[in-house]
Amino acid sequence: MDEETRLIRAGTAPRSLVKTVGPPIQKGSTVLLPNAEALYDDDHHVTYGRQGLAAQGALQDALATLEGAVGVSLYPSGLAALAGALLAVLKAGDQVLVSDAIYKPTRRFCDHVLKRFGISTTYFDPEAEAEPLVAGASDAVRLILMESPGSLTFEMQDQAAVARLARDRGILTATDNTWAAGYLYRPLEHGIDISIQALTKYVGGHSDVFMGSAAARDPELVRRLDDGVLHLGWAVSQEDAYQMLRGLRTLPTRLARHGESALRIAHWLKARPEVAEVYHPALPGAPGHELFARDYSGGCGLFAFALKPAPEEAVNGFLDALTLFGLGFSWGGFESLAISCEPQLKTRKFRRDYGGPLIRLHVGLESPDDLIADLAQGLAAYERLAG
């Protein structure tokens, strides 16, 4: 052969891989098939790299174990998982019921994209009882999308009861279970049809990779979710899948620490004179605690509290005084974060009186004593500015 051909063909002979703890990272769009018949045999062969290779497959297997699922679809972000799952099961003319406390960008997707395709969204009170919610659904309702505890405001809903009643009416149920990371609460075991999470948060655990998943038990639903990804042309990279799998290994260990520290800080805040209310379902006496105690094996690091009413500059003064809590969105990483919630609550239909301006904390893996000292000096700044 000519040297040009020899160079192009060199180094392509497969060598058997040595065994490592994690899966190999296979780079490939083209997959070489063993024979002509295999080229179009999608049932028995991966025929194209977009379908996922070793690392994606290993992550899907591990997530199926975590969620108690028959199949898990992967998406390039948590929001893509929510959008992808909705698009996979809804069609023009359908109606979807969505918790008013849903993650705000999910609401944006429903209001802007689903609407253009003739799918209408009705928002329900995140604390709605299952019976009136399902009984009040019109015949056009195809899906109920829950999020419990709710984003920013942490309302709890009896998701199992909603799933049971919805099934009797032929309505699908799905939940954004990012808070429980598929570990502290396992939606599929409670009868919910689709368990969705932003792996970006606790599964990744280091605030540096985007990914989402949707898990299901019913093989027909698993196929529809997979087809949804196939039709939209989405794929996640080998490297990102590998990073997610690495995060998953320490998920239970990290969650135990996040949960313990957050509960301690929630108790401490509850006793502070500057604090009006603490919204953390793992805190005894907090809203939704009974449902939490019934269904959850523990809490994570994310909760909110209301400062006593004060001018905005005092609230911002509290946040600006914090040194260990970074000011930033997202959560689930090793680091502590804080945000004010008010600007994100403006589109809510069911607004409550939270007792004062809401602050959301993500309690990271730092020493809880140091975090409490940081909050104490933040509250001192708030006191000074609140006058």
Ligand SMILES: *Cc1c(COP(=O)(O)O)cnc(C)c1O
């Ligand atoms: C962050 C988040 C998402 C979206 O995840 P991305 O990976 O950032 O797209 C969805 N739901 C909840 C509850 C979240 O907190």
